Amino acid sequence: MFYRLSGIRHTSYPAARQLWPIAADRWQVGLVTALALAAPVLVSDLYLGSYVLPWLIWTAAALSLSLLMGLGGQLHFGFAAVMAIGAYSSIHLTRAGVPFEFALLGGGVAAAVIGTAFGAAALRVKGLYLVMATLAMQYLVDWVITNVPAISGGAQATLRTPEVSFLLLPLESLDARYYVALLWTVLMTLFFLNVKRTSFGRALAAIRDKDFAAAVIGVDPFRTKLMAFMTASFAGGVSGAILAFCYYGAVTPEQFGFNVSIQLVAMVLVGGLGSVIGGYFGAGFVLLVPIVLTNLIAGLAGAGWISVSQNLAAHLPLIFYGGMIIGFLLFEPLGLAKIYDNIRKYFLVWPFRHSGS
Amino acid sequence: MAYFIELLVNGALVGLMYALAALGFVLIYKSAGVPNLAQGALVMMAAYLVWYLGSLGLPIWIAIAVGAALMFGFGLLVERLLLRRMVGQPVIMVVMLTLGMEILLRGLIPGVFGAAPKPLDLGIGLAPVIVADVFMNRAYLIGGLVAVLLIAASMLFFRTRLGTKLRAVSDDHVASWAVGLSVERAIGLSWGIAGIAAVGAGVLWGSVQGVDWTLSTLLFPAIAVVILGGVDSIKGVLVGGLAVGILGSVIPGYLDAMVGGSTRDVVTSVIILLTILVRPHGIFGREDIERI
Amino acid sequence: MTILKRIGRPAALALGLAGAAGGVAAQDKEPIKFGLLQDFTAVYTFVTGEYNQGQQDYLTLVNEEGGIDGHMFEAIVRDTGNEPQRGIEAYNRAREEGAILFDFLSTPVSRGLVDQVMKDEVVLITPLHGRGDAAAGETFPFVFPVMATYWSQAAVLADHIKSTGGLEGKKVALVHIDSPFGREPMPVLEGIAEAENFEVRGFPYPSPGNEQSATWSEVRRYRPDVVFIWGAGGGQSVSVQQAIRNGIDPASIHSVVWMAETDARNVGADAMTGVKRFEAVATGTETPIVSRIVEKVVEPGKSAGDAANVGSSYYNIGVATMAVAVEAARLALESEGAPLDGPKLKAGFEMIENFDAEGMMPPITITPEDHQGGGYGRVAQWNGSAWEPVSDWTTAYPEIVQEEIEMNAAEYAGGN
Secondary structure, three states: OOOOOOOOOOOOHHHHHOOOOOHHHHHHHHHHHHHHHHHHHHOOHHHHHHHHHHHHHHHHHHHHHHHHHHHOOOOOOOHHHHHHHHHHHHHHHHHOOOOHHHHHHHHHHHHHHHHHHHHHHHOOOOOHHHHHHHHHHHHHHHHHHHHOHHHHOOOOOOEEOOOOEEOOEEOOOHHHHHHHHHHHHHHHHHHHHHHOOOHHHHHHHHHHHOHHHHHHOOOOHHHHHHHHHHHHHHHHHHHHHHHHHHHHOEEOHHHHOHHHHHHHHHHHHHHOOOOHHHHHHHHHHHHHHHHHHHHHHHHHHHOOOOOOOHHHHHHHHHHHHHHHHHHHHHHOOOOHHHHHHHHHHHHHOOOOOOOOO | OHHHHHHHHHHHHHHHHHHHHHHHHHHHHHHHOOOOOOHHHHHHHHHHHHHHHHHOOOOHHHHHHHHHHHHHHHHHHHHHHOHHHHOOOOHHHHHHHHHHHHHHHHHHHHHHHOOOOEOOOOOOOOOOEEEOOEEEOHHHHHHHHHHHHHHHHHHHHOOOHHHHHHHHHHHOHHHHHHOOOOHHHHHHHHHHHHHHHHHHHHHHHHHHHOEOHHHHHHHHHHHHHHHHHOOOOHHHHHHHHHHHHHHHHHHHHHHHHHHOOOOHHHHHHHHHHHHHHHOOOOOOOOHHHOOO | OHHHHHHHHHHHOOOOHHHHOOOHHHHHOOOEEEEEEEOOOOOOHHHHHHHHHHHHHHHHHHHHOOOEOOEOEEEEEEEOOOOHHHHHHHHHHHHHOOEEEEEOOOHHHHHHHHHHHHHHOOEEEOOOOOOHHHHEOOOOOOEEOOOOOHHHHHHHHHHHHHHHOOOOOOEEEEEEEOOHHHHOOHHHHHHHHHHHOOEEEEEEEOOOOOOOHHHHHHHHHHOOOEEEEEOOOHHHHHHHHHHHHOOOOHHHEEEOOOOOHHHHHHHOOOOOOOOEEEEOOOOOOOOHHHHHHHHHHHOOOOOOOOHHHOOOHHHHHHHHHHHHHHHHHHHHHHHHOOOOOHHHHHHHHHOOOOEOOOOOOOOEOOOOOEOOOOOOEEEEEEOOOOEEEOOOOEOOOHHHHHHHHHHHHHHHHOOO
């Protein structure tokens, strides 16, 4: 009823290939886009700056990682380090006088080069060993940043982003920063939606499912994996640069530590491996649930509804957060995207229980 | 020269204490093929438990024994409630599940028992042990001995009747089922033993640095030990521990002054990377280890 | 987004613990809100519990005694887990709720928010953490370190050594955690070394500091006369243990401010006898303010935490920070009038003169140029059961410290 499927017939290849063949889906996408464009008017600065903006940027980062983990099946536990490379190089580039637009690309390229170098070293192995190798990369990059003051920004280890403008739009106001982040996230989303349908995307999926079977049918596993590391690292680097310029305004090494890498992996897994909408859900969940829980518990404790010690109250969000990750893996291993998909499928044939075929 | 020997000896002892933290990881991987990234959190939990039992007035040795029993039970419980449902899932799911457990425990345990560091006194004392101009750390000396004993005990255990069953299970799940071994029970048991190993690591490290959540960060050196030694080899834990400890002590001992920063984490990271590049299955690991 | 708003609502109800305790006189006056958005669950757990309890208990005490001219104080307390993005959210929310003073007790969160705070014109206090160069009030108009920076701490310790055994020709080892915080005192110590003609060398150990044996073998080989230990949390007790195991006299160990009763229990109370630390605030329950807290807050059961923590080192530091903040609010109300806002409170801070929290801390004077309050402190020694002051409140080598502050502040003003 909501998703009318009758009358949808593809009479040309372009029509059959379009991203959203069902009208209801197109309406939803249009509505969400309109809401996103109007967000600076609709929501207060508090929610725009502390919820929507970081959510968008982390979605772009999660999508970058999902390209590697979801499409390519390559685990990466050092993705925060990749973002750090992008953030630090873009800031140093703008300081050296490079325009912001090129500095963003430069950050991406730097991240791609270093990320691919580590990827190439680690590509002999997979699974657990890839986890460990990328973990080692995280520690090495962290060490270089904290131990080289020229990179980290002197004795105080804080590097402030210079004032820049993007395509003549100064990144001074929150709204401007929001729109730049939105643009990047939309670009990432479109890229991700389309890459699945390219030869590269299909090669990646083939590698993920069985690498020697892919090799037999003529896909070069090493080259494809390397390409995946490069693309994902480039996107991650740009996301890191956007994060620094549009959100943090000043970077410190802690913003890209090991726990951030874990959060990114959690975003991809909780959202759903290789799913675009899962990237949005996962980033929102991992980023915002601890914040919402902290406020909720503080509110409840303040209103006297729960009486626990301050120490336990502060740890409750961590407990719930860990518990929810476990719960998702046990009860819905395919993530939030699968839950969304189930609901959508239910409404596809609503009010009937099953489709005819 | 005395300096070199001192770095070597203390590094070896520290490495053995890392090996203790790594032992639980290997036990579980060996039997179940599950990388348990919550082993650090188990170590923290064990230390908190022993501290709590001690603060109730129990003598420390009894507290350790009771703590070991409790951690054994907790290991069984984790396997029964969480891991058994993950059989057949991709490795990334299990990795994330154990990380979720680590987050949960890191909230729960300090939340309930208090986040401020707690003292855990084993009565070891602070006087150094001096042998021919070499200062040895008394706590590490005892820790290293305990580690060797526990690792030796695990090796012997795998020679007993029960241990032979465990070995069979680790070799092939289906074949073990076919000859009537309970794979579930064997895997549960290995989680229980990993819980006991966590008590050893938790008590020793807790007495050195105090008991708080940072004990769970022992996971990183433990992983280096495991990767170098081979993820399914108990002998590998011993050798990997010694190697990681010695390299992580001797190299920074000479390099730090030149670099002007602490290089131990770099050494550890490079050990992991090189092992994976040159010999991914580690020194003693089985080559067919990839289970994907 | 609307869902978020709905979920956020109950949180907006969030009350400080202090508010409920307010007297009748306050009802027509808006409470003054402080945002204590700190790290209860990650890197700073060793201090936050006690520190924050001290802060809340002092605000409760002020409210119990009728507030300042009828104005009550309210604490907005949140955990940030040392994560910048949670700190930013908590800061923006607390600001919307009307908080005009913030304390993050987290170096990364403080550093990340310095620019925002100055843009929003609210007060950020960074006692014993954050940017040391924030002492330069003209570059950082809204940031107040209030207590001695790490540079001043190193200077006070060095001065104490000079006056007790002399510094000339000595060998000083700075054993520190390998992080920007650990390296921070080095330039000041080098400056003093040049002036006093002694030798100083740094020995980093890897974070988080639970294993330092290789570093201490090297320290012993250096044969230092004086050892500075610069770390925090569990790493501190490991440092002391390792020093003693390597035959270093406990009396020659000098610690940064992060060394408390807990560390002494970890090392062993007897073994640690003789170790010295920098002290910014007096410990114990004898001072008038703390004894009033015991009487009016803790005994009626209104304390924000375990009564056993009252009077501990970190608890008292928390009390002192709020004593300074409330004093600033009092001065601001007197001269600028209600309702208070960021710029008025800032002016209040800069009017503080010879304030010593009834003997709890050194008399500090904050001026528009100096937000550190002079960099006073003293040295205390562990006597087997308590910290015993072994020097008077003092400040030392102000030129060398000032030079470092100005150099860093100039770098900040120049874009970094």
